[in-house]
Amino acid sequence: MIDLSQVTVGFGGRMVLADVTFSLQPGDFFFLTGPSGAGKTTLLRLCAGAMTPAEGEVRLFGRPLSEMTSDARAGARRRMGIVYQDTQFLDHLPLEENILLPFTVRGPVDAEMRAQAQDLMTWVGLGGHRAALPPTLSGGERQRAALARALLPAPELVLADEPTGNLDWEMSLKLLTLLIELNRLGTPVLMATHDLALIRAAKPMVNARVLRLKDGKLTQAGAAL
Numbered sequence: 001m002i003d004l005s006q007v008t009v010g011f012g013g014r015m016v017l018a019d020v021t022f023s024l025q026p027g028d029f030f031f032l033t034g035p036s037g038a039g040k041t042t043l044l045r046l047c048a049g050a051m052t053p054a055e056g057e058v059r060l061f062g063r064p065l066s067e068m069t070s071d072a073r074a075g076a077r078r079r080m081g082i083v084y085q086d087t088q089f090l091d092h093l094p095l096e097e098n099i100l101l102p103f104t105v106r107g108p109v110d111a112e113m114r115a116q117a118q119d120l121m122t123w124v125g126l127g128g129h130r131a132a133l134p135p136t137l138s139g140g141e142r143q144r145a146a147l148a149r150a151l152l153p154a155p156e157l158v159l160a161d162e163p164t165g166n167l168d169w170e171m172s173l174k175l176l177t178l179l180i181e182l183n184r185l186g187t188p189v190l191m192a193t194h195d196l197a198l199i200r201a202a203k204p205m206v207n208a209r210v211l212r213l214k215d216g217k218l219t220q221a222g223a224a225l
């Protein structure tokens with residue numbers, strides 16, 4: 001579904017990703033780890049078609065990124081559930097409307113969509129915050145809202161950048177469990193995280209693989225979970 005082939009990315013003369021090859025297929029669950037600044041977000045942005053590499057090829061749903069128009073890239077992104085580290089919300093809209101945005105931008109929102117949004121909000125513990133304006137939410141609440149918004153349109157794959165960074169342990173486990181449940185239904189997940197305890201907690205629940213980024217290189221520590 002996503003293929004990176006010998007991809008290289010640098011910023012200001014500094015190599016961040018060097019000759020990285022990676023493939024995300026149906027059913028895969030990958031944790032992406034590595035020190036701060038190792039390039040985890042950069043790799044996720046490549047997977048989302050949000051940037052182009054200096055060298056190498058990115059394919060999204062089988063199509064070379066280099067041959068996709070910006071509309072085609074946006075179309076590919078709509079098929080993905082992307083949880084950014086700093087998901088932006090529209091501050092003047094109540095949370096429920098923010099979560100419904102992926103639907104609103106495509107057309108009228110019907111009662112079923114609204115019910116799905118409310119279910120997801122309840123699941124992530126935001127059922128009591130439906131009318132809240134985003135600036136009044138805590139960091140952890142915003143993160144859970146970001147997850148709900150990414151998952152609402154039933155994406156074909158999930159890319160999540162430190163989705164548990166602001167969450168307590170219980171909520172982190174809950175979020176992990178939701179991603180694992182989705183994965184069991186076949187949705188591939190690529191999740192960047194620093195949290196090795198969370199990776200260990202996943203071990204009995206999912207056949208996940210660990211990718212480690214260091215010095216621009218990607219290594220797979222399949223048995224290290």
Ligand SMILES: Nc1ncnc2c1ncn2[C@@H]1O[C@H](COP(=O)(O)OP(=O)(O)OP(=O)(O)O)[C@@H](O)[C@H]1O
Pocket residue numbers: 011012016034035036037038039040041042043
């Ligand atoms: N648009 C950009 N312009 C210049 N440098 C950038 C840009 N994006 C990322 N970088 C640099 O590339 C490196 C990798 O950044 P990236 O955000 O991918 O790392 P990360 O592994 O996600 O870090 P963290 O765990 O702290 O979020 C960093 O040194 C960062 O400063």
